[in-house]
Amino acid sequence: MSAVRELSGAGGKLVSRAGRAARVLRQEGPIGLARRGVRAAYRSLGAAVLDEPLLNADIADPTALDLQVPAERPSRDRPMEVGWVTTPPAAGSGGHTTLLRMVEATERAGHHCTLFLYDRYGGDLAQQEAVIRQWWPGVRATVRSVEDGISGVDACVASSWESAHVLATRGTEAMRRLYFIQDFEPYFYPRGSLYSLAEDTYRFGFRCIALGAMVARLLRSEIGIEPDVTEFGCDTTVYRLLDPRPRTGVVLYAKPDVPRRGYWLARMALERFHRAHPEADIHYYGETVADLPFPATQHGRLTPVELNELYNSCRVGLAMSFTNISLVPEEMLAAGVVAVANDEPDARAILTNDHVRWAAPNPACLAEALGQAYERPSGDEAAIAASVSQVGWTRAQADVVRILEEEVYGG
Template sequence: MKAITGAVRIARREGLRALTQRAARLAYHRSGAWELDEPLPAADIADSASLRLPSPRTRPARSHPLTIGWVTTPPGAGSGGHTTLLRMVEAVERAGHRCVLFLTDRFDGDLADHTRVIREWWPQVRASVRDARQGITGVDAAVASSWESAHVLASRGTEPMHRLYFVQDYEPWFYARGAVHALAEDTYRFGFRTIALGEAVASALRDALDLEPEVTSFGCDTSVYRPLTGAERTGVVAYARPGVARRGFELTRLSLARFHTLRPDVPIHLYGDVVSGLPFPAVQHGRLTPTELNELYNTCVAGVAPSFTNISLVAEEMLAAGTVPVVNDSVYARADLPNPAVAWTRPTPDAFAQALADTLDHTEPDVAERAARTVRQDGWSRAQADVVRIIEDEVYGRVAEVAALRPDVAVRQ
C-alpha cells in the first residue's frame, strides 16, 4: 500500500513519464540488467601479462595482394566512428587488397541484418562480413578498431598474422576509473602496431603508457559538407546522443534550454536520436544521411558540438557546411581542430547558451563561406594513405628493411 501511495504521489507531482522511469530503474537494478552493460563476455577478455600471439615467419612479396581483417562492433546506421573506419577499409580495397569485416556483437544480433546495414549505408565497401566468434582466420593481418575489438582480436585471432590497432579515441576516457577503464587501457599493451587518429589520442597514449604510436590526421569530407547556394540560415543545430557521456548531451540539453530563453524566436534543430521530454521546442530530424545533414546545417547559423574526449567530427563538418560550431575548450580538442572559426567556450550551460547567442548576433553575410574556407580541403586522403602504407609496411616489411635483407627483391619493388 505504501508503494502504491508513493507511486500515485510521483505521478501527480512529476507525471507518468517520471513514474515509468523510476520503475524501469528499479527493475534494472533488481533484475541484474546492469550486467548487460559489460561490453565483453569473459571468454573474450585477454590479458597483456600472459598474451603470446604468433606472427608469420615469412613475408609475402609486395606484388602479392593481401587479405586484411577488420575487427569491429556492428555499425549502426550513420555511425561516425564506423564511417571513419570504413573509409580506411575502402582505401585498402582501392589499393588492391581484399578485406574482411569480423563483427563482434555482445548481444548476438543477426549477421544478415548487420550486413544489410553495411551495404545500405556504406555501399562503396566491398568487404565480406563474418562473425568474429567463428574465429579470425584466413588473413595476412587484422586491425582492431576499438578496445572491445582489440580483446576479441587477441582472444580469437590466434593464427599467425600481423595485428594492428586503429585508435580513434583514447577509450579509457569513456569510463569511470574502474574495471572497464583498466580493461580498455590494457589493450594498448597487447603489442599491436598502433595507428592513432590525431594528436590528442597520440598524446594520451604517450602520457599514460609511454607508447609511441604511428599518427595520422583527421579529415573532413568537403565533397558532402559544403555551403549550398541560396541557403537561408535562421536556426541552431545539435547532435543528440543521450547516454553517450563523451558527447555531452546533458550539457547540450541544458544549454539549448537557456539559449531558448535568450532567443525564443530562433528555431532549434536536433538530429541523431529522437529525445522526449525536452524543456524547449525543437524540430527533431532523427537519423540523417550525410547529404541530408549538410542540407540541415545549411539552414543553421551555429551548432552545438561538445566532446569530452577526442574532438567530434561533427565540429569540422559543421564548419565545412558554413555553420559555426560551439565547442568546449580543451587542449585535446584544439590539438586536432586548430581552427579560428570555432566558437570555443567553457563547458557550462550559460557559457554555451551565450556563445550561441553571440554567434547569431555577430554573424556577417559571408560568415558561412569564410567558415567553410577554414576547413582542411584534402578530405580523408592523408589518413587513408597513411593507413594503407602502415598496413603494407607491417605485412610486407618496410622497404628499408627489405633492402638490407634482400637487395635484389627491394630493387624490383
C-alpha cells in the first residue's frame, strides 16, 4: 500500500506540474513557458555565480596594497607607453566608446597605447580584437590579454571598478596608475558585496579622473578624495542634422538588463504614450526586446552613423539614466530631437538645455512629457541642434592627455 501511495503522489505531482505548464502556456505563450524553465534551471544550477564579474584572486584589498612607482621619470623626449585595462568591448558600447576616444587622443599626441583586456569568462582574444578594429577603427593600440601580464608601460589606466581591481592585483610592476571614472559605479548595485567592492576601488590610491561634476561630487562626499575633473562631450561631427525629412518617430535606447537605464519605467511610459498616440512610430535600438505591449520597430545595435539617421526621423527621444547623465540625450539633441529625461538634480546641473523635457521618474509623468513634446513640436530642429556645444570631446581628451603626461613626466 505504501508503494501505491508513493506512485499516486508522484503521479499527482506530475499532473499538477503539467497543469501549471498548460496554464502558463495559455497565458504567456511558448516564450513565457521557456523563460520560466530557464529561470528554474538558473536557480537549480547556481548560475548566479556567473554574475560575479571578477575571479576571487583578482579582488584587491585597499588596506594591504603596496604598489610601486618608477624611481625616476622618463625624459619628455621619449613618448609614453600607456596601458588601459578594460573588459572586452561589445559592439557599440557607449562606455567603451568614451574610453577609446581618450586612447585615440593619447595616440594622436604621439604616445603608444596598449589595451589590456580582462575577460572573466576566458573569451577569444582574436575575436575581441576584431570587434575593436571594426567598431573603433581609429584606435591603433596593441591589444593584449591581462593573462599575459600588465607590463612594459609607464602608466596604466583603469576604466571601471572591475578593471581597477585587476590593475591593483596584476599591475605590480613599477608604473603610474590612474583611473578614468565615468560613473559612481557603486550605485550600479544594491548595498551589498558588489557595492562594497566597487567603492573600495576609489581607495586604491590611483590618480582619479572624474567625467563630469556628479562623479566628482560623489568622490568628494562619499569617499573623501579630490579627483581631477573633466567634462562630457558630444560628437557633433556624427550626431547632426541631415537633409530635412518628416519626423514622426519616438525613440528609446533600450537596455533591459541595465537597471540604471530605467527600462521598465520607459516601457510602461511608452505603453501609455502609444494608447494616446497610436499614430506615432516607436523605435527601439540597443537590445532587441520580446513581447512588447505596443508596436515598435526594433533596430538592435546601430553604428553611430545609422543611429544619427534614425534620430533624424524622430521628433522625441526618451533618455533614461539613474546615475551619471547618459550620452544619449545630447546625441539626440544634436540631431534635432527633443529629449525627455527622468528628472535628477545632478543631471539637470550637467545638462543645462532648454530642449530637454524633465519628468518625474514614473510611467504617468514620463508618458505625459512624451505626449506634450510630440504634440507640440518646435518645428525648429536647427535651434535644437545648435543648443549642443560644438566643442565635442576635445576638452576631455586634452585634459586626459595633459594629466597622463603630468603623471608620467612630472609637473
